[in-house]
Each structure stands twice: as C-alpha cells, then as structure tokens.
Amino acid sequence: MAINLRSPYYTSTSVASTAYATLDISIWNGDKITDAPVTAQYSLRKNVIGTSVEVVFEISELVRDYLDITFDGDYTGQTVWVQLAHTAYNSSDVVIYTNTGTSIAFDGYYYFEEGALPLDYISLFISNRELFVLEDNTFRIPINTNNNPTVVFYKDGEVIASETFSSSTDSVNQIKYVSIYGDSVNWDTFQERVTDANGTYEPNACLQSFFDNYSIGAVDKITVSDSSGIETIKVNVIEECKYEPKKVTFINKWGALQDMYFFKKSKENLTIKKESYKSNIIGAYSEYSRSNHVNRDFNVVGNESISLSSGYLSEEYNEVFKQLMLSEKVWVTNILETGEQVLPINVKTSSIAYKTSLNDKLVEYTIEFDKSFDTINNIR
Numbered sequence: 001m002a003i004n005l006r007s008p009y010y011t012s013t014s015v016a017s018t019a020y021a022t023l024d025i026s027i028w029n030g031d032k033i034t035d036a037p038v039t040a041q042y043s044l045r046k047n048v049i050g051t052s053v054e055v056v057f058e059i060s061e062l063v064r065d066y067l068d069i070t071f072d073g074d075y076t077g078q079t080v081w082v083q084l085a086h087t088a089y090n091s092s093d094v095v096i097y098t099n100t101g102t103s104i105a106f107d108g109y110y111y112f113e114e115g116a117l118p119l120d121y122i123s124l125f126i127s128n129r130e131l132f133v134l135e136d137n138t139f140r141i142p143i144n145t146n147n148n149p150t151v152v153f154y155k156d157g158e159v160i161a162s163e164t165f166s167s168s169t170d171s172v173n174q175i176k177y178v179s180i181y182g183d184s185v186n187w188d189t190f191q192e193r194v195t196d197a198n199g200t201y202e203p204n205a206c207l208q209s210f211f212d213n214y215s216i217g218a219v220d221k222i223t224v225s226d227s228s229g230i231e232t233i234k235v236n237v238i239e240e241c242k243y244e245p246k247k248v249t250f251i252n253k254w255g256a257l258q259d260m261y262f263f264k265k266s267k268e269n270l271t272i273k274k275e276s277y278k279s280n281i282i283g284a285y286s287e288y289s290r291s292n293h294v295n296r297d298f299n300v301v302g303n304e305s306i307s308l309s310s311g312y313l314s315e316e317y318n319e320v321f322k323q324l325m326l327s328e329k330v331w332v333t334n335i336l337e338t339g340e341q342v343l344p345i346n347v348k349t350s351s352i353a354y355k356t357s358l359n360d361k362l363v364e365y366t367i368e369f370d371k372s373f374d375t376i377n378n379i380r
Contacts, residue, residue: 108257
C-alpha cells in the first residue's frame, strides 16, 4: 500500500508470546530493487504494553525527513521507497516473527473524514474535474502510473494526443506530469518551444495574427482511464487580454505538483523592517555637519507580498483552493516574454469562505502570498 506522509502511518506486529519488537526503516530514491540501501536509516524498538502482544509504530514524520519536494519549472516525480522490516522477540530474546515489505511514499495527506484511502488505485492525482487554463500555455495533470493508465486529450471530439503509462520500479516514474506534448517537455509557451529546439523566435504581425485566431495545442476534454474505470476532465481555455496572468504551483493532497492560474488583477506590496539609533555627529571644536544623519537606520530588511485574483471559476475549485491553503510549499511563475521565472511564495491568507453559484452567483477568490525571501539578497 502506498503511504501519504503528511498523515500518520501505523505499522504493527501482533504475534503470540511477543515481549518486544523492532522495526528497521530503509528509505531511498531510484530503483525499488537495485538502489535499496544496505543499512536502514532507522532502527526502532518497543516493548509490549500489559497483556497485549501488539506492537505499533508510527513512521510518517521519520520518512518525511527524506522527501523534500522542489520545483524550478521542471515537473518531475518526487517520491521515496520505504522498506519496513518487522521482527518480534519473546522474553528470551528469541526471534518468533519476521516480515519485510516495501511501499512507495508520497508527500500527501488524508482528510479526517476519509481515514486512509488506498492511493494505489487512484490514477488521477487532482481532485477537480474541471480545469481553467491559460491560452498558449502548456498545462499538465499529475498521473499515478501504478495502474497503467491511459490519458487522452480531445478537441471538438477529435483525439489530439494520447499516452499510456506503465507501472515502474523507479521512484521518479511513480508520478508523471502529462500534457498534450507528452510527459518529458518542460517548455510552457510557443516561444519556449521554438528556443528549446535551438530555433530563433522572431515575432511579427503575421505570426501574431495567426495566434490571435488560432490556439496552439488547445483541448476541451481529457480522459484518464485504467482497469477501475474512466475519469473525464472538462478544460476551459481562457484568453486574458488585460492582465498578466500568474501560474501558481503547489503540492496537493496527493503529494503531486498542481498548477492553477490567477487570470485577473495582481497587486504587489513592500513591507520594511528596520532598527535605528541616534548617532553622535559632533566633531572637533564641537562642530557638526548638517548633512550627517543623527537618526540612523540599520538592518533594513524588505519583504514583498503579492495579491492574486483568480477570475471566475467553477465550484470545483473550492477543493483546489482548500488544498492550496493547506500546502506547505507554493511557487509562482511569472510568464514573461523571454520565458518564465519561478519564485517561492508562502500563502499569507489564513482563511477563506467557500463560494457557490447558489449563494454567491460567481465564484472568484483573491489570495495573498508572501514572497519566501528578503528583497535584498542576504543569502550567505
């Protein structure tokens, strides 16, 4: 069974005559078999309590120390293999039981109401079944490859692209980020596509007229199918002419990178923190210069924040915003003429009221973020 590391994961032994049990935990990236470490990272021991013979270990936080998800614009699967080796002993220190098993671990979580869902049988690692994406910008959906799913992209009922994934023993292949161009490209705009192929992008009126009338790689439906059934995603391609849209990427509840676009107005703010002291500017003969500072500032630190408006979305995005708010790592991508710039941010908004078409008519959110760094480069 797959493990979601932001929720507790319990593993136990329950064998008659058990006095105590040990658990060796091995954690690694790469191939499930050939890259397994020789020595376990953790060796735990617990005694039985009272007359019980069950010994329970909770391991999520220990394993999570070895899974640090990063994002720099490249979409790669980030998971770890976890091997749990149980051994039970009687009161004479004789081994009476052993068991070893290996699972894949994601940086995800379950809601309280869900308990623990079997991740192994979920192929689509997003919760919403409707997407709002930016025109001429490559969007991706995260796929769990365990069940050999097939992803098909459609436009007006015609198949635009399709890809079938196979289960893998490599941790990097457990999550695949698939677009109409496959799962291996990391460019997001037509211009990046040209330059990535060592071409020269030369904008002109004719080319711009073509883009104004035709969308490159536009789709309106995606299906994800496996042995358990088929999921359908509706895709809405949005053309934004007035504002500069921002792409926000976050770690969702499945432990996968998920993109969402904020199409409308954005506002940036700067907050300054500083210390000050009163300086003595008296010089020789009790003279002073009127151009010298008496009140001086030092340790001036600037922090910037950004407020983003989503534009009108469907109620499906209530769950997306919930997962965004609960995410511990978030990035914003500035879509520039020369490419894209990815920066780390933290969610500043601490509460939202879910909106519905019945109560609010239109579903739109404004979220505040803090940039996750100081304005002045002070990385030493």
